[in-house]
Amino acid sequence: MAKVKSARRRAQESVANYQGTMYDAMANEYISNLEQQDYVRKGKAINDTTQLLTQGLKLVDNIYKNKEENVEFEGYVADLEGASGQKFKYEQVSMLDVLSGKNEFGDMFQEKMSLGGESLTKGQIEARAKLLDPETIDRSLSSGWKYGDETRALSGTQKIGYKAGALMDPEVADKVGKMIYEGQGFQAWSTRMKVLDEIMQSEQNKEFGWFDKDEQKKFYQQKDIYEAETSTDAQKEAASDELMKMFKSVSKADEQGSRKIQWDDIKSFIEKAESETRYDIGENVDDDGKLLSYDIGPYQINSNWIMQGDGTFELTKDKTPYALYDNINEYLDTVTDFETFEDTSFYGEREGFYDKTFSANPLKNIDWADLKGDRSIFKKYRNEDVIDPFKTDEEGNKRKEALLKAGLINEYWEVY
Amino acid sequence: MPAWVAAAALGLSVANTIGGGRNRAKASKAQIAAAKAQLADNQVARKELNIATAQQVEASEADYLSSFENAGFKSRTLAQELDRNYEAGSGMQGFSFSGQAAEENRLGLEKVNQDFTNTRKDILRTLDKTQADIFAFDLKEKARLRAEDLKLKAQIGMAKKTDSTIEALGWDIF
Numbered sequence A: 001m002a003k004v005k006s007a008r009r010r011a012q013e014s015v016a017n018y019q020g021t022m023y024d025a026m027a028n029e030y031i032s033n034l035e036q037q038d039y040v041r042k043g044k045a046i047n048d049t050t051q052l053l054t055q056g057l058k059l060v061d062n063i064y065k066n067k068e069e070n071v072e073f074e075g076y077v078a079d080l081e082g083a084s085g086q087k088f089k090y091e092q093v094s095m096l097d098v099l100s101g102k103n104e105f106g107d108m109f110q111e112k113m114s115l116g117g118e119s120l121t122k123g124q125i126e127a128r129a130k131l132l133d134p135e136t137i138d139r140s141l142s143s144g145w146k147y148g149d150e151t152r153a154l155s156g157t158q159k160i161g162y163k164a165g166a167l168m169d170p171e172v173a174d175k176v177g178k179m180i181y182e183g184q185g186f187q188a189w190s191t192r193m194k195v196l197d198e199i200m201q202s203e204q205n206k207e208f209g210w211f212d213k214d215e216q217k218k219f220y221q222q223k224d225i226y227e228a229e230t231s232t233d234a235q236k237e238a239a240s241d242e243l244m245k246m247f248k249s250v251s252k253a254d255e256q257g258s259r260k261i262q263w264d265d266i267k268s269f270i271e272k273a274e275s276e277t278r279y280d281i282g283e284n285v286d287d288d289g290k291l292l293s294y295d296i297g298p299y300q301i302n303s304n305w306i307m308q309g310d311g312t313f314e315l316t317k318d319k320t321p322y323a324l325y326d327n328i329n330e331y332l333d334t335v336t337d338f339e340t341f342e343d344t345s346f347y348g349e350r351e352g353f354y355d356k357t358f359s360a361n362p363l364k365n366i367d368w369a370d371l372k373g374d375r376s377i378f379k380k381y382r383n384e385d386v387i388d389p390f391k392t393d394e395e396g397n398k399r400k401e402a403l404l405k406a407g408l409i410n411e412y413w414e415v416y
Numbered sequence B: 001m002p003a004w005v006a007a008a009a010l011g012l013s014v015a016n017t018i019g020g021g022r023n024r025a026k027a028s029k030a031q032i033a034a035a036k037a038q039l040a041d042n043q044v045a046r047k048e049l050n051i052a053t054a055q056q057v058e059a060s061e062a063d064y065l066s067s068f069e070n071a072g073f074k075s076r077t078l079a080q081e082l083d084r085n086y087e088a089g090s091g092m093q094g095f096s097f098s099g100q101a102a103e104e105n106r107l108g109l110e111k112v113n114q115d116f117t118n119t120r121k122d123i124l125r126t127l128d129k130t131q132a133d134i135f136a137f138d139l140k141e142k143a144r145l146r147a148e149d150l151k152l153k154a155q156i157g158m159a160k161k162t163d164s165t166i167e168a169l170g171w172d173i174f
Helices: A007-084 A095-099 A122-131 A158-166 A170-183 A192-200 A203-208 A213-227 A233-251 A263-274 A323-335 A394-406 B003-093 B095-160 B165-169
Strands: A088-092 A111-115 A118-120 A281-285 A291-296
Touching: A007 A088, A007 A111, A007 A122, A007 B003, A007 B095, A007 B165, A111 A122, A118 A122, A158 A323, A158 A394, A170 A263, A170 A323, A192 A203, A192 A213, A192 A233, A192 A263, A213 A233, A233 A263, A281 A394, B003 B095, B003 B165
Parallel strands: none
Antiparallel strands: A088 A111, A111 A118, A281 A291
């Protein structure tokens, strides 16, 4: 028989059941809130993901556009190089440049561009390239520069930069000029025709009698043949040979060592023909317009006298040392006896940051001096006094400016 | 702006988003663990509640028996007292008063019986009230625990939707 519950108990159970439904209702409200929050979370997640994807797509688009612009710009550079025969130089300030003290933080990622020593902006290069007559462009002359390729100076060439600067000093140029004049001869100067013309007509010639009337007559005859448009190639070649003999005779020493014209007498004629100021820098280009070398200073002394390697005067054709080159450089070494910027292509204590052959202990293989101490990468360019001996020298700075403008050296006197 | 800055900004955004997702997933896992622990606690609470209810019922019945025995004892004592008085009175007063004394004795015994009946009803009411309260508390607590379980299960269900980085980022739709 089922147990009959009392009225009180049924009443109390009803109250309890009522309370239970309240608990259920509160739980359902809580669950409903949870579900609402979940919907909001889902919406936010989708929004965040969409934003991220949009940002990524924008980046890809920017990279693509940048690449397109860069390729376009490379074309402008190639056109300008092809039309001018001059080499484009590009440098960008990297983060390491800033950390090592070479550049200020504000200059980070700054681009420097120049063509033939003239600083230009991207816009200027583009504008100039667009103004070019397509007929004047010879793309075979372009260097094939790719956007971002930095033009770097040759490591350890600071001494050569100093020598280039020294060739602008009147006294040094005088001595080197004399060595070339007496060692190689008057024909070494490209303005020899003009110089000889001036000498022939000069008061000094009348005074010292370097060239008599017959010699003058012969010179002008050959000169006219050589310069006349109506002359045949054979006639021009014969005239050139005759003129070359005359040029050589100017500086050729006889058995007693005396010359038709001494250096001290001819140097003013050469200087007048070659340069307007002692800071002048000229360019020697081949038939294709490619830059071969520079002429420096009042006597426009060829940079091949101070450069090293192929194409310079360091070695003769049969690869033996050229005595005149050695003599010139021995002398220049004495006048450019400045401290040079130490080659820190590797910083720290040894080459590279990590050398696994150094020790069995991986930690000892790390060159910690790369990161701390005076030889760290962060100190590379800090000691500017050593880098530039002419920093407070007005004369030196003028020379440096001229060499920089010509694109022969970088700001640390290193040669490109 | 150099391209690397935009790339770095995107990298930071991605790292930030993924980092946020990872943290969210960790928080969800912790939430699931806590909710599961609380569910287990509720289960223990339910067992404890059953034991407590049974013990309270047992105690109320013991109280009831004790009170009932006390009332019975008291009524029996009163009835015996009435009987003794009646027998003694009827012996001394003679036969002429015996009918009246018997009537008085009967009325006295009826009253004692009535008192006992009333007391027993009171005791039973008290027992009923006590047990009704006990069962009501049991029901309410079980309902509360059931509702708590519901909430905790819902929490676990929601947290499971975000307990991995991919899910927390909402990338599980791909």
